[in-house]
Amino acid sequence: MSSRTDLERELGGPLSALDLLSDQEAAELLRMFRTAQRIETEGLTEAVDKVVGALPWPLRTAAKKIMFGNALG
Template identity: 75%
Template sequence: MTARADLEHELGGPVAALDQLSDTEAADLLSMFRDARAAETAGLTAAVDRLVGALPWPLRTAAKKVMFGNRLG
């Protein structure tokens, strides 16, 4: 796949504005998008861990699994 196709996939479908980007710009935007998503996931995971950390230790793992399943790793 090309960076443009990967970016469209990440964005959930074709976006007309992507036609205005060069291949290099599309690759840069894809990289920034993936970096932002990774940072967001890391921040959310840390926040959930702090929240669950306030519970008594026997309940932490079960509460996290019930609330979030395997979505946070």
Template identity: 45%
Template sequence: MTVRSDREGGLPETLPALEQLPADEARDLFELMRAASMFEAAALDESIESMVSALPRPLRRVTKKIMFGGR
């Protein structure tokens, strides 16, 4: 069972374990996974902003673009 994938959104196409759960539990688990993925992305963005804001203003934009592709 893998949690991450290369698809857009970071969520896997299938989770074999979900097939063995009742529909309501599978839905709850999927929603928790989606919420965790969104939280992880927000925390990463916040960390990047915090790190880049410690740099002198002229270097912030170019550093962010080079290191994170403009994320």
């Protein structure tokens, strides 16, 4: 698949503004978007781990699983 197609999928569908981007620009924007998602997920996971870490040991894993399921690593 092309970067433009992957970017459209990541953004939830085709956007007319993407037609103004070159293939190189679309690839760079896709890379930045995925990097931002990864950083956001890592930050959220770290914050949740700190909050859950304040709970007594036997409750930590269960509380995290109940609140977030498999959404966080």
